[in-house]
Amino acid sequence: MTPLEQAATAALHAPSVFNTQPWSWRIDGDTMELHADASRRLDATDRDGRLLALSCGAALHHALTKLAALGWSFEVSRLPDPAQPSLLARVHLGSPVPPTSVRLAEAIPQRRTDRRPFGARTVSDEELTKLRLLVEASGAYLHVVPRDEITALAISAELAGHAELNDPEYREELRQWTHRPAGSGDGIPAATAVEPGLRRVPVRDYVPDEQAGLTVGAAHDEGASFVILFGRGDTPIQLLQAGEALSALLLQATADGLATAPLSDAIEVEWPRVLVRGLLADLGEPYLAVRLGYTADTTPLPPRPRRTAADVIVSS
Ligand SMILES: Cc1cc2nc3c(=O)[nH]c(=O)nc-3n(C[C@H](O)[C@H](O)[C@H](O)COP(=O)(O)O)c2cc1C
Structure with a gap:
């Protein structure tokens, strides 16, 4: 190659x-x-x-x-x-x-989206600062949500989750991407979704009509940190660079032994997005949130599908 x-x-x-x-x-x-x-x-x-x-x-x-x-x-x-x-x-x-x-x-x-609750161990301020500087060097900004503002993020995710699950078009899209044809190499299998539970910030319910593969267990994200990736606007170039910054953040966090899980539902629906923008003191446009922490359950996650090189690369 x-x-x-x-x-x-x-x-x-x-x-x-x-x-x-x-x-x-x-x-x-x-x-x-x-x-x-x-x-x-x-x-x-x-x-x-x-x-x-x-x-x-x-x-x-x-x-x-x-x-x-x-x-x-x-x-x-x-x-x-x-x-x-x-x-x-x-x-x-x-x-x-x-x-x-x-x-x-x-x-x-090694990086995975881990939808299970994280444990009591907290993420150090040094680590959060390092990740914030990395995101800034990659062309976006990172807001570490202070503990007393996590409730606002939780309400935003909760409102968005309800609005989406009540939208038949969203339900149909969710159904399609959680029930992919065999061999498609994409989508979210129920095995990698987590059952609904008491969480600091709710995690998207990918399979509302069936049993998710991951259980919530006894942890509650006690030590988890929540960060919001944001930028000055949402032009195509800003979004592309924000995606690069997201990858930098997730890979560095993984290399440092953290578990990670992006959360975008609060940004997908207009009113919750306004609430999240408020957490940024209206300084910028929120792109998505990420939960960071240490796994309470160290059982390896079930595999997730991926397309093959032949599916996505055209060489001439
Ligand atoms: C832009 C973006 C938004 C995402 N939003 C969510 C989300 O709201 N909830 C969630 O559990 N995972 C979310 N994810 C994670 C994806 O579902 C995940 O990357 C995908 O299923 C592949 O699994 P992996 O990350 O373990 O490789 C998001 C990822 C990206 C890049």
Whole structure:
């Protein structure tokens, strides 16, 4: 495999909303293009494609992290052609250089979304500061939700969850992406969803009509931290970079031994999003929240599906 193929293959592990993996790569010689796949946009949940853009940004950051760890320099142009809005990035491979980002690249296959409650161990201020600075260096901002504001985030997620589950279009979309045809390599199997329970901030109920595979157990996210990724606005380039920052945050947290779980439902519905924006003192546009902490249940998570390199990479 060429370095660009290895990079695009590593990006198969990137997180994406509903595990839609809404991207494809075109590799031609020493150039690789990242394209958004609009056919995988969630029309009810993500009408404006914000979560799709964040997911693609995460895939881009995974690929660039892998290239750096393989010891290659590269140049990236984001949204290089206004006539082709679905062309999100063009990456030119440079020359061999000393490897960097090796720990982050090692975290790529280890990172998982863990929907189970985290335990009592708290995340240190040093770790949270490190993650905030990393996100800022990646082109977005991170708000660490103070303990007395977690209730507002919880109410926002609760309101959004109710509104969505009462929306027949959302219910149908949820059903489709939790019941994928065999071999599709995408979507959220019930085995990786968590049963509803008493949580500091509710976690999306992916399978409201059946039993989720993960149980809540005795932990309640006592020590969990909640952070909100945000930025100045939600133009395509800002969302793409926010997705890159999300990936940087999740990979660094994983490398540091933290469990992570993105939460976007509070941002998907208008009024809860206004409440979350209020937590940012109206300083910016919230993109999504992330729960960080230490697992109380160390049982390995069940596998989650992924498409194959042949599904997403076109080489010429
Ligand atoms: C933009 C975005 C939004 C997400 N929103 C949620 C969410 O609201 N709730 C949740 O449990 N997981 C959420 N996730 C995590 C995805 O469901 C997860 O990445 C996907 O199912 C693949 O699983 P993995 O992260 O374990 O590889 C989100 C991920 C992304 C990138």
